[in-house]
Amino acid sequence: MEELMKILKELRPEVDFEKEDKLIDNGVLDSFDLVALVGEINEVFGVEVEFEDMEPENFNSAKSMYAMIERLENEV
């Protein structure tokens, strides 16, 4: 989780990722942020975030992002 927070803070230092839970719905992260974020997640966690995973529910909060990463890691 701290790894994820590090990535997020580096991407958008001004955002409070601990509290925000409507990152996509409120437009806090735009589409470019998302793509850059996915690139970092893929590299750091060794997963492959795919088109199927690009849904607002998966990215609205740091928690849901982490849940998605875990799922991808454990998925067979």
Place this chain on the structure above:
Amino acid sequence: MTINSLGFLLFYTALVIIYFLPFMKRFQWMLLLIASVSFYYLAGSNNFIYIIAATIATYIGANLLEKKTQKQTEYLAENKANMTRPEIKTYKESIKKEKHNILVWSIVVILGILIVVKYGRFIAGNLDRILPMANLSDLTFFRLAAPLGISYYTLMSIGYLMDVSKGKCQCEKNILKTGLFLLYFPQITQGPIGRFTDMAGNLFGQHEFSYERFSYGCQRILWGFFKKMVIADRMKPMVDAIFDNYQNYSGFSIFLGCMYFAIQLYADFSGYTDIVSGFSGILGIELMENFRRPFFSTSLAEYWRRWHISLSTWFRDYLFYPLSLSSPAVKLGRVGKKILSPRVAKLVPSLYAMFIVWFATGLWHDASWRYILWGVCNGVIMISSMCLEPQFNWIKGKLHIANDNKIWRVFQMVRTFLIISMLKVFPMAVSTKGSFALIGKIFADFHIEFTKAACFPELGNNDFVAIIIGLVIFFYVSVRQEQGPMHERINKHSFPVRWVMYLALLLMLVTFGVFGTEMTGGFEYAQY
């Protein structure tokens, strides 16, 4: 028959009366389908074959995809216990590949129809340049008008197929309902480009008559007609005068014309969206928001989040994301990391996808090089501003400009509006050469002249009054809408206050609205 005609009003009134009859609830969607088919026919298209083909391809594709997903679920449920992890993974990969193929083939067919019908002439024309003897562009087939709404329902269909493939939505098992989704008459002319997940529930559901929805719908329809007939149609002669004869106007007038066109197009298109949203809302089916006060944008990127929202979000969700996650983008990203700064390197996949998306957006608007150029220019401007962000911030820092500085924000809005206006040289010209001629004229011949002939050519007194009053009201309403949705606030006022507003708008419509013998020309975006 177009949406903005009395004939349509009669058609719609008859529809609404039948739609809300007590026994019709279960059949409402069928009635909508019949109405949509009738509307398609009455709108002058008698080539149903294209939309029927698209419906069939969509239906088959979606159902095949769903079958594969089901097959996987069933197989795994039965056999997972006996399979090793690598085996499960391989199996999943193979199903994924099969689904991918189905999706690709469905898209090829549906997109293929669009390409042949709408871009055939353009492609043939370009091929002719290489092989003049073939004279491909002269084929009669290419001279036929594109079927109504093809650019819109093609995107809707592709979006739906991708959502089914993703597992985001259930596929529609009824081919007639699939057809209704694509043909639905309020959005067939020029969108909004609806998503199946958003619409299916309401489109196929049962609806009671609601007085609140009815009155809200009527408000939207009135507001839409006001924008279209009092503002957009009154500005049209002036804009046409400048661009049909641009050689006789100075660069200053032409640039003014670009700004007028930007406003006219906004009034026209957002007016249409309000009208069709109103009509559809009364039936209980909400359409997607298409405009959010785009001229209050502080950057071109923000503009595209506020203008023709259903289109830009479609391109974002169904082209931009897949492209930026694709292997070429990832590979480019890795290359970028080696040669570029870390900040820009992170952007590389986005930039790659952006360029393609904007090329496609331009091409979607029209089968011509000038529109492709327009799209690419939009993309390049946004890409540059992303890459140069630190430099801009440094300048801002030096000038001590804070981001929430009001004057700075106004400057940004004006700057964005000027950029958008300048880019209008591409749509306003009739050819690519024409666009460059316009650009040339603007820069070479820019002498400011504050005369009526230079600033407001071909503008009658009625036009002038209508536009001024219309724009003042439009601007005021837009500012208020930025502060919060208008609808509830309007309803808080008493009956007399509200009705004075409605009647004032209606009387202005009757006084200043352009009726003509046919109620105005059609909508600008219907040609797509």
Place this chain on the structure above:
Amino acid sequence: MRSIRKIGLRLLLIIVVIVVYEIGVRYAYESYFASVIYTNREKSQMAGTIETLYCGTSTMQRGINMDVADQEMDTISFNIASSDQPMDGTYFLMKDMVKDNPVNTVFLGVSPETMSKDKLATKWKSLVVDRLDGAEDKMDYLIHGSSIEEWPYLLLYSVRVDDYLDFKAVKKNITKKCSKEFAEGSTHDKYYRGRGAFGRNKVYQAEPVGTLEQRKSAFNSADIYQKYEDYFKKCIEFCQEKDIEVVLLYPPMTGNKINKYKDITPIHDYYGEIAQEYGVEFWDFNYYKDLKTVFSNEFFEDEKHLNGEGGKVFARELAKVYRAYQAGEKTDKFFLDICPFYLAAE
């Protein structure tokens, strides 16, 4: 249900507001000398007395002086012609007049240009709508003679106003309409000659034409818009059903205008055939034996329309033919077999 009542009431409110607004706008912006105001007023004043009707387009509206005609023909007449009047408009206007008046004669003016135009400009249809009284008549014409998209223009004056900023004109209109003279009907335009007729004082300044050459005609009966031809015949049939004498009438034109037709013989033949089919008279004044001498250019305002004085002349000549006809004589003696302009000068 409550909703239907709510909607109904609001709809009523909207209609009432629009009607009131309309009345106000029309009062302010319709010219105090618009002939339709006086035409309608005289029509209702004279209801029950009109015996003769003049129908057609601007050539009929401006071609006949009603006072002279009535004196010469000993009748009471009314002119329901208007510019570029579409044939279906003529039919409904005629029906409207016959309903309220003891009409026994109708002079049906012919105009090949107006009958050739499919979808005439809505502006000319509005002249018809304005002259029809009664909602039923108006709706009848709107349904048969126009498309639904034209209805806002035809029904609402607010849609027609050319220039809302012409406050000078508005002021004049209101002051004049409030005046005593307006109530008495004497503020109308110097062009309005009473009972629907018009006549300008302008004189056509062109050299009189000598002899014309008959070239290949510009007119082709295939160009006639079928709907208008049908209504033309309907007019004749209607009159015959009601035992009304109907005479097809082609007002005289200048040689310059006749020249533009290259050969007007096919036009004459076209209407002649219809006249024969129904057994009615056709008086083509472009074949009038005294066309060149009596209808000289000084009696025209332009190449096609008679002026104020010309209206009196035409009324007298028309009366001559009419009286002879009433006396049982053959009217052929007044007309030649060919347009006089095509005959070589003696």
